[in-house]
Amino acid sequence: MAAQPRCIALVGPAQSGKTALLEALMERTGSGERPARSGDGNGESRPHGMSVEPSVATLNFLGDPFTFVDCPGSIEFVHGMQAVLPACDAAVVVCEADERKLPALEYVLRTLEAQGVPRILFVNKIDAATQSPRETLGLLQAASASPLLLRQIPIWQDGAATGFIDLALERAFVYRNHAPSAVIALPEGELPQEKEDRFTLLERLADHDDVLMEQLISEIEPDRERIFGDLARELREGLAVSVLIGSAARGNGVGRLLKALRHEAPALAETRARLGIPADGPALAQVIQTRHTGFGGKLSIGRVLRGAFQEGDAVTASDGTGARIAGLVSLGGGQAGRIASATEGETVGFGRLEGLGTRATFAAGAAAPPEIAAPPPPAPVYAAALRVRDRKDDVRLTSALAKITDEDPGLCVEQDADLEEIRLLGQGEMHLRVALERLSARFGVAVDKDRPKVGYRETIRSAAAGRGRHKKQTGGHGQFADVQIAVRPLPRGEGFLFEDEVVGGAVPRAYIPSVEAGARAHLRRGPLGFPVIDLCVTLTDGASHAVDSSDAAFQAAARLALDDALPKADPVLLEPILAVEIATPSAYTAKATGAVTGRRGQILGFDARPGWPGWDLLQAQIPEAEIWDLIIELRSVTAGVGSFTARFDHRAELTGRPADLVLANGLARRAG
Numbered sequence: 001m002a003a004q005p006r007c008i009a010l011v012g013p014a015q016s017g018k019t020a021l022l023e024a025l026m027e028r029t030g031s032g033e034r035p036a037r038s039g040d041g042n043g044e045s046r047p048h049g050m051s052v053e054p055s056v057a058t059l060n061f062l063g064d065p066f067t068f069v070d071c072p073g074s075i076e077f078v079h080g081m082q083a084v085l086p087a088c089d090a091a092v093v094v095c096e097a098d099e100r101k102l103p104a105l106e107y108v109l110r111t112l113e114a115q116g117v118p119r120i121l122f123v124n125k126i127d128a129a130t131q132s133p134r135e136t137l138g139l140l141q142a143a144s145a146s147p148l149l150l151r152q153i154p155i156w157q158d159g160a161a162t163g164f165i166d167l168a169l170e171r172a173f174v175y176r177n178h179a180p181s182a183v184i185a186l187p188e189g190e191l192p193q194e195k196e197d198r199f200t201l202l203e204r205l206a207d208h209d210d211v212l213m214e215q216l217i218s219e220i221e222p223d224r225e226r227i228f229g230d231l232a233r234e235l236r237e238g239l240a241v242s243v244l245i246g247s248a249a250r251g252n253g254v255g256r257l258l259k260a261l262r263h264e265a266p267a268l269a270e271t272r273a274r275l276g277i278p279a280d281g282p283a284l285a286q287v288i289q290t291r292h293t294g295f296g297g298k299l300s301i302g303r304v305l306r307g308a309f310q311e312g313d314a315v316t317a318s319d320g321t322g323a324r325i326a327g328l329v330s331l332g333g334g335q336a337g338r339i340a341s342a343t344e345g346e347t348v349g350f351g352r353l354e355g356l357g358t359r360a361t362f363a364a365g366a367a368a369p370p371e372i373a374a375p376p377p378p379a380p381v382y383a384a385a386l387r388v389r390d391r392k393d394d395v396r397l398t399s400a401l402a403k404i405t406d407e408d409p410g411l412c413v414e415q416d417a418d419l420e421e422i423r424l425l426g427q428g429e430m431h432l433r434v435a436l437e438r439l440s441a442r443f444g445v446a447v448d449k450d451r452p453k454v455g456y457r458e459t460i461r462s463a464a465a466g467r468g469r470h471k472k473q474t475g476g477h478g479q480f481a482d483v484q485i486a487v488r489p490l491p492r493g494e495g496f497l498f499e500d501e502v503v504g505g506a507v508p509r510a511y512i513p514s515v516e517a518g519a520r521a522h523l524r525r526g527p528l529g530f531p532v533i534d535l536c537v538t539l540t541d542g543a544s545h546a547v548d549s550s551d552a553a554f555q556a557a558a559r560l561a562l563d564d565a566l567p568k569a570d571p572v573l574l575e576p577i578l579a580v581e582i583a584t585p586s587a588y589t590a591k592a593t594g595a596v597t598g599r600r601g602q603i604l605g606f607d608a609r610p611g612w613p614g615w616d617l618l619q620a621q622i623p624e625a626e627i628w629d630l631i632i633e634l635r636s637v638t639a640g641v642g643s644f645t646a647r648f649d650h651r652a653e654l655t656g657r658p659a660d661l662v663l664a665n666g667l668a669r670r671a672g
């Protein structure tokens with residue numbers, strides 16, 4: 001029986017060569033075609049020179065089937081990896097000997113460590129390396145909680161790596177571009193280094209293997225089986241991380257990587273154990289990605305973690321949602337096309353699982369399976385207000401947005417009824433740009449984006465009185481109402497209060513609600529141009545006319561009375577202040593603090609970030625008006641990895657120059 005397909009994630013910092021590695025893997029295994037990418041069709045060139053979503057390819061190596069999922073590395077798209085990881089058997093972390101990318105590498109490794117995903121490090125771009133692997137390892141170790149095990153060392157000739165020695169195998173290879181490396185005799189000159197590095201590797205393995213420790217002490221040569229057995233166990237148990245070297249661009253080191261995965265990567269049974277899934281039970285899968293084609297077809301990419309699914313099977317997700325598999329398709333690797341069933345371990349496309357999103361766990365039958373935990377999507381850090389170019393597209397925009405947010409859990413949509421604004425929120429400027437390109441290319445909805453508006457309010461700082469007299473004598477029925485009010489400030493957050501202190505029926509009972517309604521409506525726009533809040537309006541006196549008074553007349557008089565009172569009550573702008581939590585490597589905390597204070601923000605304190613050694617969590621308050629591009633500055637001062645979450649906290653008075661600017665902008669907008 002053929003082995004069950006393994007599913008391996010390719011992850012790592014931006015531009016480290018994950019896509020190049022996937023292409024090299026496919027080339028090496030003769031799986032010709034480029035990996036399938038989202039709905040835009042196979043082999044789409046990458047318009048922005050980076051991966052913006054996971055792409056999946058299946059291939060066969062020496063009879064063993066593999067699915068590789070090439071995950072984006074750029075910080076604005078890296079969240080695409082989160083939903084992929086739980087269902088994978090292992091991850092290959094593609095990285096470089098580049099100190100500047102260390103925080104990004106650490107971010108990826110912390111994520112894998114937190115989820116307990118077994119991992120191998122592939123140090124790429126050995127063709128351009130200038131450091132010895134030991135130096136590289138010293139650098140990279142800082143990013144990994146588990147010890148790194150150097151398993152290969154390069155053979156140098158005239159400053160370039162021309163081959164490598166595999167320390168576990170004790171065999172030397174010479175690189176051949178885009179072809180398997182050829183075995184050569186261990187070069188004499190490399191022997192002392194090889195002995196030293198191999199001993200270091202074995203010593204590390206002996207930390208968890210007493211027999212091996214005995215053998216090393218007694219200078220008995222351990223057999224290969226034991227060494228490979230230990231390497232496989234350490235990978236599975238996360239005790240250590242093997243480090244392989246190579247060049248994806250030249251196809252060097254790719255065969256050894258495949259062999260390591262073939263022999264050492266955990267099989268599905270172990271992945272199930274990691275996820276707490278019993279071996280027995282109905283067929284079970286998890287959705288790692290969702291794709292919508294422009295023509296209404298939804299494809300959920302899922303890994304089968306138990307059993308097998310057939311086309312037409314009824315399934316139930318862990319939240320109880322039921323669906324039917326409309327069709328099954330294989331992914332990439334040249335054989336993309338309809339298939340009748342999906343077997344255990346395979347990663348395939350499930351057609352039309354309506355109501356099931358990325359991360360959904362689903363099982364065959366009517367019973368809801370327990371959910372496989374996947375980390376929640378990242379909180380949005382950048383927003384844009386959307387404006388359709390053609391008003392006719394308003395309705396289509398809503399359904400297209402629903403589809404792109406279904407595909408990409410890092411995106412979300414917010415409707416602000418007050419400000420009459422639809423906002424798209426995501427992980428950064430480029431993330432939103434790509435999303436809008438998708439809206440236009442795939443759903444034919446052309447959209448422009450603006451900086452989101454800020455929900456300013458206004459209030460009053462002192463008490464004042466006002467009078468409104470509405471009187472119209474036209475033809476037959478006249479209109480008459482006279483209203484006297486007092487306004488006074490209320491504590492922040494209390495909103496609006498209406499009191500009636502009229503005595504002796506100066507305003508008839510029936511018209512008191514009219515005064516309140518008129519006041520409420522009028523307060524939607526105060527003297528500064530914004531909704532007025534945190535004030536009490538008291539009806540103190542008034543007058544009516546037996547024939548000419550009406551609900552409308554009293555509402556009009558209430559408005560006039562407010563127009564009289566509010567400007568005398570010392571109106572002031574209120575701006576929303578957000579409670580912000582910033583996560584950053586401690587080395588950049590001081591710079592992150594600077595980004596807060598430079599935005600009229602206030603630092604409340606900071607702490608160590610739980611589970612992230614070497615990181616801080618900074619608590620701050622920042623005005624909403626200043627936060628829209630905070631992420632851009634934050635990333636630029638934290639080697640790209642700083643992030644934040646924000647929520648509304650309170651409103652604060654805004655005075656002086658920033659207030660003048662808001663008011664001037666408001667006037668300019670009103671003028672046209």
Ligand SMILES: Nc1nc2c(ncn2[C@@H]2O[C@H](COP(=O)(O)OP(=O)(O)OP(=O)(O)O)[C@@H](O)[C@H]2O)c(=O)[nH]1
Pocket residue numbers: 012013014015016017018019020021049050051052071072073074094124125126127128246247248249250
């Ligand atoms: N010198 C050298 N360059 C490489 C190697 N592998 C990849 N590159 C280059 O590194 C750049 C990034 O490669 P990609 O494969 O696109 O990187 P990626 O990790 O998929 O990028 P993202 O998914 O956007 O993070 C490209 O310019 C590649 O040509 C390698 O082995 N050696």
